Structures are given as C-alpha cells and as structure tokens.
Amino acid sequence: MSKTMSPLRNPTVPTGVRDLVGRARGRLLVAGLLQTILVAVGVAAALASILVGVARYTVIPWAEPVAFGVIGLAVLVGVGLALWRRSSPAGAALSVDRRLGGFDRISTALELGALDERHEYEDLQLRAADVWASGRSLDGLVRVVPRGWLPRLVIVALAATLLMALVPSAADVALAERRAQQQLIQDEIDRLTEAAAEATPEVKETLEALLAELAQAETLEQAVAALGEARQELASQADPAELAQRTALAGLERRLQQNPLATGASAAEQLRNLAAGLANASPAEMAAAAAELSARAEDLAGIDQELSDALAGAAQALGEAAANPDAAAAAAEALADAAGQLDASNAAAAGAANRAQAQADVRDAQQRLSDAQAQGQAQGQGQGQGQGQGQGQGQGQGQGQGQGQGQGQGQGQGQGQGQGGAGGGAGAGGQSGTGSTSGGTGSGTVGSGSGDHDPSRDPSRSSVFDPVEAGLGDEVRVDLTGGTTPGDPLGTATGQGLENVPLQSYTDRFTDYRNTALDSLDRMVIPADLADLVRQYFTELEP
Amino acid sequence: MNPEEFATHLAAARAEVGKVIVGQKDLVETVLVAAICEGHVLLEGVPGLGKTKLLATLGKVLDVEFGRVQFTPDLMPADILGTKVLTGNDFKFHQGPIFANLVLADEINRATPKTQSALLEAMQERRVTLGGETHQLPRPFLVMATQNPIEQEGTYPLPEAQLDRFLFKALVGFPPADDVVEILKRTTAGPETEPNAVMDGAAIVEMSELVRDLPAGSHLLHYAATLVEATHPESEKAPELVKRYVRNGASPRGAQALILGGKAFALFAGRPNLAAEDIWKVAPMSLRHRLVLGYEALADGVRADQIVSEVLEAHPSPQPVS
Numbered sequence: 001m002s003k004t005m006s007p008l009r010n011p012t013v014p015t016g017v018r019d020l021v022g023r024a025r026g027r028l029l030v031a032g033l034l035q036t037i038l039v040a041v042g043v044a045a046a047l048a049s050i051l052v053g054v055a056r057y058t059v060i061p062w063a064e065p066v067a068f069g070v071i072g073l074a075v076l077v078g079v080g081l082a083l084w085r086r087s088s089p090a091g092a093a094l095s096v097d098r099r100l101g102g103f104d105r106i107s108t109a110l111e112l113g114a115l116d117e118r119h120e121y122e123d124l125q126l127r128a129a130d131v132w133a134s135g136r137s138l139d140g141l142v143r144v145v146p147r148g149w150l151p152r153l154v155i156v157a158l159a160a161t162l163l164m165a166l167v168p169s170a171a172d173v174a175l176a177e178r179r180a181q182q183q184l185i186q187d188e189i190d191r192l193t194e195a196a197a198e199a200t201p202e203v204k205e206t207l208e209a210l211l212a213e214l215a216q217a218e219t220l221e222q223a224v225a226a227l228g229e230a231r232q233e234l235a236s237q238a239d240p241a242e243l244a245q246r247t248a249l250a251g252l253e254r255r256l257q258q259n260p261l262a263t264g265a266s267a268a269e270q271l272r273n274l275a276a277g278l279a280n281a282s283p284a285e286m287a288a289a290a291a292e293l294s295a296r297a298e299d300l301a302g303i304d305q306e307l308s309d310a311l312a313g314a315a316q317a318l319g320e321a322a323a324n325p326d327a328a329a330a331a332a333e334a335l336a337d338a339a340g341q342l343d344a345s346n347a348a349a350a351g352a353a354n355r356a357q358a359q360a361d362v363r364d365a366q367q368r369l370s371d372a373q374a375q376g377q378a379q380g381q382g383q384g385q386g387q388g389q390g391q392g393q394g395q396g397q398g399q400g401q402g403q404g405q406g407q408g409q410g411q412g413q414g415q416g417q418g419q420g421g422a423g424g425g426a427g428a429g430g431q432s433g434t435g436s437t438s439g440g441t442g443s444g445t446v447g448s449g450s451g452d453h454d455p456s457r458d459p460s461r462s463s464v465f466d467p468v469e470a471g472l473g474d475e476v477r478v479d480l481t482g483g484t485t486p487g488d489p490l491g492t493a494t495g496q497g498l499e500n501v502p503l504q505s506y507t508d509r510f511t512d513y514r515n516t517a518l519d520s521l522d523r524m525v526i527p528a529d530l531a532d533l534v535r536q537y538f539t540e541l542e543p
Numbered sequence: 544m545n546p547e548e549f550a551t552h553l554a555a556a557r558a559e560v561g562k563v564i565v566g567q568k569d570l571v572e573t574v575l576v577a578a579i580c581e582g583h584v585l586l587e588g589v590p591g592l593g594k595t596k597l598l599a600t601l602g603k604v605l606d607v608e609f610g611r612v613q614f615t616p617d618l619m620p621a622d623i624l625g626t627k628v629l630t631g632n633d634f635k636f637h638q639g640p641i642f643a644n645l646v647l648a649d650e651i652n653r654a655t656p657k658t659q660s661a662l663l664e665a666m667q668e669r670r671v672t673l674g675g676e677t678h679q680l681p682r683p684f685l686v687m688a689t690q691n692p693i694e695q696e697g698t699y700p701l702p703e704a705q706l707d708r709f710l711f712k713a714l715v716g717f718p719p720a721d722d723v724v725e726i727l728k729r730t731t732a733g734p735e736t737e738p739n740a741v742m743d744g745a746a747i748v749e750m751s752e753l754v755r756d757l758p759a760g761s762h763l764l765h766y767a768a769t770l771v772e773a774t775h776p777e778s779e780k781a782p783e784l785v786k787r788y789v790r791n792g793a794s795p796r797g798a799q800a801l802i803l804g805g806k807a808f809a810l811f812a813g814r815p816n817l818a819a820e821d822i823w824k825v826a827p828m829s830l831r832h833r834l835v836l837g838y839e840a841l842a843d844g845v846r847a848d849q850i851v852s853e854v855l856e857a858h859p860s861p862q863p864v865s
Contacts, residue, residue, distance in 0.1 A: 124546070
C-alpha cells in the first residue's frame with residue numbers, strides 16, 4: 001500500500017475520483033476561507049464599531065488604529081484558521097459523499113485505490129466510483145459565497161465602523177488638537193535637545209530634566225509650565241556678578257566699537273593692535289587712549305576687578321609712554337596683558353552666555369507654545385469676545401518712562417514702578433490676543449516715582465528711597481493723563497515726599513534694577529535693538 | 544454473482560413475499576437482508592400483524608427447509624434440538640425442528656429460559672451438542688423468532704445473551720388502513736396467493752459471501768465502532784440520553800450487525816460499497832435489542848429507539864481516518 005503518497009497523486013486511484021476530490025478540496029478551502037474570514041471579521045468589526053463609537057464621545061487616541069488593526073488581524077486569523085482546518089483528501093471525499101449523495105463511493109475508492117492488491121469487488125467498486133465521479137458537478141457541495149444574515153451583519157458592522165471613523169466627532173477634534181500639541185512639544189524637545197548638546201554641564205543637566213518633563217507633558221499647558229520652571233531654574237543659576245560682568249564686558253566692547261583705540265573687531269584685538277602700533281603713535285594719541293582705558297577701567301571697577309586693574313595699568317603705562325617714549329615697550333606689554341585679561345574675562349563670561357542662550361532657547365520655546373496655546377484657546381472659545389486678562393509689569397525710573405509688557409489675551413494691565421525724581425513709568429498693555437480675536441490693548445497704569453524730591457536731602461543721589469523698607473508698599477500709582485511731550489513726565493505723582501524714611505544705597509539699588517532688567521531681557525521676547533537700548537541705558541546710568 | 548444479480552434476486556424475493564404480505568416493505572427488506580446475512584431476526588409485534596405469515600412465506604420464497612416451533616411454557620429443549628431414541632439395540636439421534644434452514648420460533652418468549660437457552664449454541668455456532676455428540680446445522684441456518692410485547696403473563700423475557708444473537712430486531716407495526724383493506728381483499732375472497740420460490744439455499748450462501756466480500760471503507764468501520772461505543776454510558780462519546788438511561792450498551796455483535804446489515808442493504812440498493820446511509824438504516828434494528836435500559840427509562844417511558852436516534856444525532860457522520 002502506498003501510504004506515503006497522497007491519494008490525489010496516486011495513479012492507482014481512478015482519475016475521476018482524484019479529480020473530483022481535488023476540485024472538492026479547492027472549493028471547500030475557498031468556502032472555508034470566506035466563511036471563516038467572515039465570522040472573524042464580523043466579530044472584529046462588531047468590537048471595532050463599539051470601540052470607535054465610544055471613541056466618538058471619549059478621547060481614545062488608539063481607538064481607530066486598534067479598531068482597524070483588530071479587523072486586519074481578524075482577516076489574518078481567518079485565513080490561518082481556514083488553512084489550518086483545510087480538508088484532507090479523505091475529508092473532502094467524505095464531504096462529497098455526504099453532500100452530493102456519493103454514498104461513500106469516493107471515500108471508499110480513495111482508500112481502495114491505495115491498496116496494492118485488490119479483489120474483484122474492490123476493483124468493481126473503484127470502477128463504479130470513477131464512473132460516478134467523472135464530470136460530477138460540485139455545485140451542491142458547498143456554497144462558496146456565504147449568504148444569509150451573517151454577511152449582512154458583517155457589512156453593517158464594517159460600514160458602521162468606517163462611518164464612525166471617517167465622520168469627525170468632537171473627540172476626534174480634541175484628539176487632533178492633542179496630537180498637534182504633542183507635535184509642537186516634540187518640536188521643542190528636538191530643538192532643546194540640540195541646545196542641550198552644546199550646553200555647559202550645569203545647564204545641560206537642567207535642560208535634560210526639562211526634556212524629561214516635556215516628554216511626559218500631555219498638554220501645552222503642562223509643557224509651558226515646565227518651560228517656565230526651567231527658565232526660573234536657569235535664572236536662579238545665574239550669578240549676578242557674572243551678569244554684571246557680562247554686561248560690563250558688553251559695554252566695554254560697545255564703547256570701544258564706538259570709540260576705537262585702534263583697528264580691530266574686538267576690544268582685545270584693538271588693545272593688541274594698539275600695542276603693536278604703539279611705536280608709531282603720537283603722545284597725544286597715547287594720552288587719549290590712556291584716558292579712554294582709564295575710563296573703561298573705572299567702568300569695570302568692582303565688577304571685574306582684575307580686568308579693571310589690567311586696563312588701569314595699561315592706561316597708566318600708556319600715560320607714561322606718552323610722556324616718555326622709552327616707556328612704550330612697557331606700555332605695549334601692559335596693553336598685551338590687558339588684552340589677555342580681557343580674553344580671560346570673555347572666556348569666563350562665555351559660561352554665562354551659554355546659560356543666557358539656554359534661557360533664550362527655553363524662552364523662545366515657551367513663547368511658541370504659549371502662542372499655540374493661546375491660539376487653541378481662542379479657537380476653542382469661538383470667534384468673538386476673546387477677552388481675558390493679562391498682566392504686565394513695567395518698571396520706570398527717573399525720567400518717568402518705563403515700559404511694561406504683558407502677555408496673554410485681551411485686556412492687560414500694566415504696572416509701573418518708578419523711583420526717584422519725578423518718576424513716572426509707562427505700563428504697556430498686554431499683548432494682543434491671538435487667533436481670530438484681537439485682544440484688547442492694555443491700559444496699564446504707570447508706576448511713578450515718589451518721595452525724595454528734595455535736593456537738599458540728597459544732592460549727590462547717593463541714596464534712594466526704598467518704599468518697601470518704608471512700609472509703604474511696593475508701588476505708587478499715578479494718573480497718566482498728562483505729559484504728551486516726549487521726555488516730560490507723563491503724569492503727576494500723587495504721592496508725597498516723605499521725611500525721615502529709610503534709605504538704601506543708590507549703587508545697591510541700581511545693581512538690583514540692572515540685574516532685574518537684564519534678567520528680564522533674557523526671559524522676555526524683546527527685539528535686539530531695544531535690548532541693546534536697555535543695556536546701554538543701564539551702562540550710562542551706572543554710578 | 545455480482546451486485547446487480549444480487550439486487551435482482553432480492554428484488555424478486557421481495558416481490559414474491561409481497562404477493563402474500565401486504566405493505567410492510569421495510570419489514571420484508573429487513574427479514575430478507577437478515578437472511579442474506581445468515582443472521583437471525585427477532586420480530587416483535589402484537590398478534591395478528593402477519594409475523595408468522597411473513598416468515599412462513601419467506602421460507603417458501605427462499606425455497607429452504609422450513610421448521611416451525613411454537614414456543615410454549617412446557618416446551619423442552621429436546622423438543623427443539625432433538626433427542627436420542629432407542630432403536631433396536633442402539634440409541635439413534637432424532638433431529639428436532641431446529642435442523643432446518645429456516646426455523647420459525649413462534650412466540651419465543653413463552654418458552655422457559657432453559658428452553659430458550661437451548662437455542663444459544665445453535666444460533667451462534669450453528670451446531671447442536673447433545674449427549675456428547677455435536678451435530679452441525681445446515682447452511683444457511685436462520686432463526687426467525689417472534690414475540691408479543693404486550694402479554695407479559697406467562698412469558699419469559701429473553702436474556703441479553705439470547706437477544707444479542709439476533710442480528711436484527713424488527714418491530715412490526717400496525718399497517719395503514721389501505722394495507723388493511725388490501726389484506727381483507729386478499730384473505731376474504733378466493734384462494735390465497737401462493738408465492739414462488741425464487742432462490743435456494745445455495746444462492747443464499749453465495750449472496751452471503753458476496754455481502755462479506757463487499758468493500759467497506761475503514762472510516763465506516765470506525766464509524767460503526769463509534770456508534771456502538773456511544774451506546775455505553777461510561778463512554779465519552781455517549782450522549783446524555785445514553786448516560787442517563789442505558790445500563791449496558793451494545794456488544795461488538797452490534798457493530799458486526801451494522802456493517803453486515805449495511806453491506807446487504809447497499810447491495811440491495813445496487814451499490815458495490817457500504818455507505819454511512821446503510822449504517823444509519825440498520826442502526827435501529829441492529830442496536831435496539833442490544834441496549835439494556837435502566838429502570839429510569841421504563842419510568843420515563845424512554846424507548847431503545849429514542850436512544851439509538853440520540854446516538855446517531857450525536858455522531859451524524861463518519862470522520863476521516865487519520
């Protein structure tokens with residue numbers, strides 16, 4: 001008996017029987033495939049429609065992918081099951097016998113055909129089976145395309161799933177917004193990752209912690225909050241002395257750009273070029289340079305004492321060289337020393353610059369996400385009122401013109417704080433609202449200076465009034481109704497001068513204001529030229 | 544003899560029996576098939592339905608030696624098997640009525656168990672042992688018994704071993720009105736029709752051998768075994784009805800009856816192979832008398848045929864043999 005050979009390939013099995021069983025097997029497979037897939041897809045589509053239906057009312061980000069994934073998986077499972085359950089030749093023969101009225105002719109013939117020796121009646125049976133099988137139609141064997149309620153049910157379930165998936169719902173919109181927010185956050189993560197790669201270790205640590213928080217953030221609000229915290233942390237890491245040093249070095253560079261000692265793109269280069277060309281310099285030029293360097297040394301006194309000393313030494317050497325040409329070499333050496341010290345100071349300030357850059361990057365990221373958040377809120381609230389509240393804070397001093405800048409939507413409120421003289425401040429209103437609704441213009445009140453008007457009390461401005469210490473609160477408001485001429489006080493202070501109030505050193509107060517202002521420059525979005533203006537302002541006011 | 548000739552012979556026999564027996568087509572076929580299989584048949588039915596008439600007619604149609612024994616409570620084994628009689632100086636064995644090709648055991652359940660048991664050896668081994676001598680019975684040897692299911696007074700139910708030796712147990716039902724009218728026409732006016740002999744003992748033996756030679760797929764042998772196994776309450780294949788009401792299931796003789804009877808029916812239908820449909824057809828007559836029902840079945844009115852139907856429903860078709 002040829003047991004290893006498939007009966008469908010066994011030549012001793014009648015051809016008609018083999019052909020019939022082969023065709024029946026194929027038909028049963030196709031029918032089984034369709035039926036199994038239909039059942040599997042039907043179950044999957046029912047579950048998917050429920051899932052997608054629920055997702056129309058609740059944000060389920062994975063609903064649609066999972067729903068269609070389940071349907072796809074059902075198809076695969078159906079195919080797998082159908083192939084696994086595929087009829088064997090004997091099974092197909094039995095199906096033919098049962099469903100086509102074969103009375104076990106085919107299944108018996110399949111078995112007898114595999115026998116090596118057969119007796120008379122077995123051969124007779126094979127012949128009879130062959131005759132019966134030849135040309136036999138398989139129409140009644142099995143319905144290939146399923147009919148009835150099942151296919152209809154599957155079609156309905158699939159259609160319902162597709163319909164619910166394609167027609168957007170409020171949950172879909174919310175989901176899309178969430179994804180957009182996630183994308184925005186991811187964009188910022190990418191940018192900050194690049195920034196972190198170039199940051200100093202301390203800044204890098206802060207940025208990496210921020211990146212971790214951003215990765216966890218699910219909403220823009222959370223991301224903005226995380227960015228705000230990071231900014232504060234970066235700001236807290238800043239050493240006021242570093243800040244002052246950086247400001248002073250910037251002032252030095254700017255000053256020497258405006259009033260160059262010699263050719264050169266940077267102050268250090270000018271110093272070196274000056275030293276190199278000292279042999280050809282006239283005494284008058286040396287004296288002028290010495291005066292300039294002396295002035296710059298004074299600028300840096302107390303801020304970068306080493307640099308100040310080096311500049312002062314160079315100024316002194318230049319002065320001596322102006323009087324005595326033999327001292328030119330010593331002056332050149334002093335100038336070179338000063339240039340070297342300047343390089344060292346610039347290098348030291350680079351760390352602060354790096355932190356400032358990181359702060360700026362974080363600030364920019366926060367600004368972008370805040371804008372996107374505001375835009376989303378405006379869209380969410382509809383196009384209409386769009387009025388919220390923002391708060392601005394301005395600082396004024398001296399001349400009475402301060403600037404405040406608010407963020408947010410709608411109507412802002414500026415607060416000004418002034419000090420000294422006929423102080424007046426201007427509070428800038430909040431930024432305009434974004435989206436389709438323009439925010440109201442902020443009408444901030446202006447902080448005004450008050451108090452110490454009496455020149456006889458402090459003609460040298462060596463001390464300033466400290467309202468906080470005086471227990472008068474930290475602001476005095478004035479009405480901003482007057483003062484249309486630039487440079488004039490914009491309003492009249494309603495406060496009155498006080499006698500015998502606590503005073504604080506002007507230098508200390510100035511330093512506080514300057515540091516605060518420079519810190520604000522790092523945090524806030526301010527055009528570069530205006531930022532330079534503020535820095536210049538403080539440089540010029542420096543006592 | 545080939546299958547076509549087999550079918551022709553049986554059809555002729557059925558037609559001849561039909562000249563006498565009105566209707567009862569299935570019953571006639573059952574009896575004929577049992578005869579072809581050289582199997583014994585137990586006919587059960589109320590009196591007057593033609594059981595004895597059928598078997599007597601069958602004897603004439605088959606043209607075999609016919610012996611009839613009317614079973615009564617006082618019937619002794621020797622009355623069936625025969626006895627030794629002193630003849631001259633020697634005892635000579637006088638054959639009883641069982642030494643015939645076709646033995647009609649009428650109202651078999653009226654005889655005592657002792658007398659019923661006298662048939663055991665004869666039915667299974669086709670021989671009689673008496674006084675230390677064994678006497679071979681002729682071939683074919685067919686026992687066709689009848690019993691009345693109603694009258695329980697003075698009857699002795701056949702023991703399981705006896706029942707198991709019957710290839711089939713056929714139930715003789717009341718004929719429909721049209722058949723009764725036909726019976727009346729045939730029996731109340733003019734002479735009764737006499738059937739012609741269309742076969743003989745040799746033909747029956749030849750047909751019996753053809754039945755045995757008929758091929759049967761192994762899946763059908765497994766199917767028959769499965770059906771029998773399913774009649775056993777302890778089997779995992781047994782349906783609930785079997786587990787609840789059957790005390791003992793069918794013996795392997797039941798499976799033999801399914802296959803042999805099925806083959807004969809296949810040939811009767813002109814087919815050269817056994818089919819599941821043949822097994823379904825013979826399942827009730829092959830299995831019903833082999834099931835030993837518990838008292839719960841009697842209490843709930845559950846009959847053996849219901850249980851056989853349940854078994855067939857539980858195993859509706861043969862499975863491919865791996």
